[in-house]
Amino acid sequence: MSYDFTTRLDRRRSGSYKWNDMLDKNPNVARGIVPLSVADMEFVNPPEIIEALHEWLDDAVLGYAAPTDEFFDAVVDWQRRRHLWPADRRFVVTTSGVVPALYTAVRSLTDINDAVICQTPVYGPFTNAVEVSGRKLLANSLRLVEDAEKSGSHRFEMDFDDLRAKAEDPSTKMLLLCNPHNPVGRAWSADELRRLLDICVENDVIVVSDEIHGDIVMPGQKHTSIMQVADAGEYDHVMVLTAPSKTFNIAGCQASVAFVPDDELRKRFSTGLKIQGVFGLNSFAYPATIAAYTRCDEWLEELNQVVWENYVFLKGFFASYMPEVEVFPLEATYLAWLDFRAWGLTAGELEQFMQTEALLFLDEGYVFGEEGAGFERINLACPRGVLEEALERLAFAARERKLGTYGGNA
Numbered sequence: 093m094s095y096d097f098t099t100r101l102d103r104r105r106s107g108s109y110k111w112n113d114m115l116d117k118n119p120n121v122a123r124g125i126v127p128l129s130v131a132d133m134e135f136v137n138p139p140e141i142i143e144a145l146h147e148w149l150d151d152a153v154l155g156y157a158a159p160t161d162e163f164f165d166a167v168v169d170w171q172r173r174r175h176l177w178p179a180d181r182r183f184v185v186t187t188s189g190v191v192p193a194l195y196t197a198v199r200s201l202t203d204i205n206d207a208v209i210c211q212t213p214v215y216g217p218f219t220n221a222v223e224v225s226g227r228k229l230l231a232n233s234l235r236l237v238e239d240a241e242k243s244g245s246h247r248f249e250m251d252f253d254d255l256r257a258k259a260e261d262p263s264t265k266m267l268l269l270c271n272p273h274n275p276v277g278r279a280w281s282a283d284e285l286r287r288l289l290d291i292c293v294e295n296d297v298i299v300v301s302d303e304i305h306g307d308i309v310m311p312g313q314k315h316t317s318i319m320q321v322a323d324a325g326e327y328d329h330v331m332v333l334t335a336p337s338k339t340f341n342i343a344g345c346q347a348s349v350a351f352v353p354d355d356e357l358r359k360r361f362s363t364g365l366k367i368q369g370v371f372g373l374n375s376f377a378y379p380a381t382i383a384a385y386t387r388c389d390e391w392l393e394e395l396n397q398v399v400w401e402n403y404v405f406l407k408g409f410f411a412s413y414m415p416e417v418e419v420f421p422l423e424a425t426y427l428a429w430l431d432f433r434a435w436g437l438t439a440g441e442l443e444q445f446m447q448t449e450a451l452l453f454l455d456e457g458y459v460f461g462e463e464g465a466g467f468e469r470i471n472l473a474c475p476r477g478v479l480e481e482a483l484e485r486l487a488f489a490a491r492e493r494k495l496g497t498y499g500g501n502a
């Protein structure tokens with residue numbers, strides 16, 4: 093590795109949301125314990141981004157900022173060369189985060205009491221955007237099926253029959269697609285996306301594809317943008333929300349973009365932002381995005397390798413010490429999804445055990461929807477030593493509590 097993926101960070105008192113959340117849950121947690129929850133990384137940023145921001149700041153005047161040609165070229169070129177679809181700068185609307193954009197999409201492109209489909213379990217703000225906006229949430233739950241290629245293993249798939257039935261409901265106007273999927277780690281195939289889009293277009297349902305994790309793809313896997321499968325005649329039913337923030341750990345810069353190819357949809361979405369009182373981005377968002385999308389390809393290749401090696405380690409560790417816990421295949425994202433239901437704890441007991449006995453701060457499965465109860469999501473974007481210690485604490489605490497195969501109770 094030519095980049096640094098091993099330095100252990102201590103982000104206490106740095107204003108990190110993730111670390112503050114851990115300390116709120118367990119204020120006495122010892123130094124050295126690292127939260128493995130919220131999707132940001134425990135790695136130093138690519139040095140190219142920090143250098144670019146230093147250079148930029150030397151000459152900056154911090155007045156109102158606007159996107160430059162260089163910014164548009166960077167975001168469009170990234171999509172064209174890495175995600176292989178003909179992105180165009182005309183399609184771009186800047187947004188101060190993908191979550192704000194999800195909320196705006198729901199509010200500007202559907203009406204009160206319209207129904208919106210989410211594929212649960214899913215990243216919490218999806219269902220929240222629907223519910224707090226007074227729209228009806230239709231849960232098209234993912235199916236947990238036997239993996240045809242590996243006996244005894246399971247994988248998540250879309251339930252197309254249920255999707256069709258929900259899309260045919262005349263009040264359904266939108267589907268929020270998580271592509272790749274957080275938390276189940278699927279990189280949806282072109283085939284799956286084609287089937288989904290067919291159902292949605294036939295039923296006049298707009299697909300809002302959140303592709304924020306689309307750059308974090310495991311070896312041998314592929315992220316397919318919904319724009320790769322949509323033809324131009326379907327542009328009035330698709331939009332993509334994306335950002336460099338997960339990929340390069342710059343969520344604090346609040347830079348993201350919506351690609352909305354259809355003029356009418358784009359106008360409604362942009363008006364929706366104004367109605368919510370949301371205008372330009374902060375000044376740092378632009379130079380950080382430009383540096384990320386033009387100077388950091390090599391860092392990203394190494395990151396994906398490091399995440400994959402952490403996943404292989406995680407899988408091996410559970411197979412050896414807690415084989416009753418199922419670790420789902422990781423195709424994309426740096427977030428692994430684990431099934432602890434064999435331990436027979438309630439979701440509340442599992443959470444309590446993790447935070448106070450194993451000193452493990454993960455994302456509890458139930459926050460992704462009721463299907464997630466008994467599951468946990470672990471963030472693999474951390475130095476290997478951090479992951480090893482976390483899993484050792486878990487295996488030790490499980491034995492102490494007589495949980496699982498080696499605790500004598502599974």
Ligand SMILES: Cc1ncc(COP(=O)(O)O)c(C=O)c1O
Pocket residue numbers: 130131188189190191192215270274302304305335337343348
């Ligand atoms: C699927 C998904 N969308 C959006 C976000 C957050 O986006 P932003 O920070 O740009 O609002 C996350 C963060 O975890 C995510 O997992």
